[in-house]
Amino acid sequence: xxxxxxxxxxxxxxxxxxxxxxxxxxxxxxxxxxxxxxxxxxxxxxxxxxxxxxxxxxxxxxxxxxxxxxxxxxx
Amino acid sequence: xxxxxxxxxxxxxxxxxxxxxxxxxxxxxxxxxxxxxxxxxxxxxxxxxxxxxxxxxxxxxxxxxxxxxxxxxxxxxxxxxxxxxxxxxxxxxxxxxxxxxxxxxxxxxxxxxxxxxxxxxxxxxxxxxxxxxxxxxxxxxxxxxxxxxxxxxxxxxxxxxxxxxxxxxxxxxxxxxxxxxxxxxxxxxxxxxxxxxxxxxxxxxxxxxxxxxxxxxxxxxxxxxxxxxxxxxxxxxxxxxxxxxxxxxxxxxxxxxxxxxxxxxxxxxxxxxxxxxxxxxxxxxxxxxxxxxxxxxxxxxxxxxxxxxxxxxxxxxxxxxxxxxxxxxxxxxxxxxxxxxxxxxxxxxxxx
Numbered sequence: 367x368x369x370x371x372x373x374x375x376x377x378x379x380x381x382x383x384x385x386x387x388x389x390x391x392x393x394x395x396x397x398x399x400x401x402x403x404x405x406x407x408x409x410x411x412x413x414x415x416x417x418x419x420x421x422x423x424x425x426x427x428x429x430x431x432x433x434x435x436x437x438x439x440x441x
Numbered sequence: 442x443x444x445x446x447x448x449x450x451x452x453x454x455x456x457x458x459x460x461x462x463x464x465x466x467x468x469x470x471x472x473x474x475x476x477x478x479x480x481x482x483x484x485x486x487x488x489x490x491x492x493x494x495x496x497x498x499x500x501x502x503x504x505x506x507x508x509x510x511x512x513x514x515x516x517x518x519x520x521x522x523x524x525x526x527x528x529x530x531x532x533x534x535x536x537x538x539x540x541x542x543x544x545x546x547x548x549x550x551x552x553x554x555x556x557x558x559x560x561x562x563x564x565x566x567x568x569x570x571x572x573x574x575x576x577x578x579x580x581x582x583x584x585x586x587x588x589x590x591x592x593x594x595x596x597x598x599x600x601x602x603x604x605x606x607x608x609x610x611x612x613x614x615x616x617x618x619x620x621x622x623x624x625x626x627x628x629x630x631x632x633x634x635x636x637x638x639x640x641x642x643x644x645x646x647x648x649x650x651x652x653x654x655x656x657x658x659x660x661x662x663x664x665x666x667x668x669x670x671x672x673x674x675x676x677x678x679x680x681x682x683x684x685x686x687x688x689x690x691x692x693x694x695x696x697x698x699x700x701x702x703x704x705x706x707x708x709x710x711x712x713x714x715x716x717x718x719x720x721x722x723x724x725x726x727x728x729x730x731x732x733x734x735x736x737x738x739x740x741x742x743x744x745x746x747x748x749x750x751x752x753x754x755x756x757x758x759x760x761x762x763x764x765x766x767x768x769x770x771x772x773x774x775x776x777x778x779x780x781x782x783x784x785x786x787x788x789x790x791x792x793x
Contacts, residue, residue: 387758387759411759412759414761415656415657415658415701417657417658419659
């Protein structure tokens with residue numbers, strides 16, 4: 367979350383990936399760093415340890431969202 | 442009746458209590474007669490009812506004296522049934538309170554709450570940071586027990602509580618089991634209580650030691666690494682469990698680790714058995730590392746007498762970390778847990 371915000375502050379298009387369990391913390395960090403609307407995409411929880419097949423599936427599902435968010439941030 | 446102290450005002454009373462060694466070093470709520478009276482009333486029991494004596498000072502634990510500790514700790518009256526059960530649990534002979542308070546080891550009573558009282562007499566937290574700051578019931582219930590150990594049991598650092606350093610859990614050390622999200626039956630049910638019962642289980646425990654594990658769903662056998670890691674944390678050769686052996690110790694599984702083991706087909710007893718089997722100490726290594734305890738030709742030995750000496754509960758947020766609490770392993774009953782039913786039937790709701 368913090369990396370995404372720091373990159374965005376440098377003018378580099380960024381999108382943070384946050385699991386649903388940590389979504390409230392993502393809101394908190396975005397708020398506290400003064401960028402409440404910084405782009406972020408919700409992932410299921412947990413991702414770590416859930417197996418390569420599952421992680422590949424998640425990656426395929428979110429890739430278009432990531433691209434859209436980065437394109438929007440570049441505008 | 443409890444001896445009454447007098448002071449010009451609450452600030453002076455606080456300094457007097459610090460001066461007398463009646464606090465844990467932090468500010469306390471001044472136990473005025475009115476506040477203590479409300480706490481006694483909440484217990485629904487007579488002020489002078491005796492629950493037993495607390496070592497090493499062998500002070501008499503009356504409802505009123507326990508209420509004094511609960512007020513000082515910042516408890517709400519709602520918490521009293523849990524505080525009383527926790528005091529009963531450490532007074533029980535099986536807990537070896539006198540020896541436990543006096544030891545040079547750092548052991549502290551870990552309070553585990555199960556059953557409906559987690560909500561009705563709390564809420565006692567079982568989730569994120571349950572052993573950390575920010576949870577009033579957890580903080581003040583554990584602190585109340587410690588204040589009874591200081592003021593009724595007379596455990597004072599350097600004279601009657603000889604812990605060389607102690608640990609932060611000696612201020613407060615209390616959590617609930619996350620029964621709602623656990624794949625296993627509640628701890629108290631596996632200890633023989635009914636599902637609807639509310640139970641406090643107290644066990645002498647070191648500070649929590651973190652165990653990091655990230656599984657791999659593509660490797661079904663990988664859960665065994667989690668069992669290996671828990672065993673290493675619980676009984677590595679630097680612990681009393683490895684050196685003195687045969688004392689009960691605690692494992693707190695986070696939801697993901699509990700799910701990993703449950704998916705592998707293991708129940709609480711299976712997990713305890715698997716960890717127990719992994720807590721085998723190498724005799725030659727013990728002789729090298731701990732000659733004062735190992736003897737001449739020590740055989741390989743088990744850290745625990747059996748799986749029942751590994752107390753497992755589920756709590757904490759979702760992530761990579763579980764906790765293990767190695768233990769002291771001494772006293773007549775070698776660090777046994779003590780469970781007491783929470784009697785909330787007597788409880789009296791205070792209006793206003």
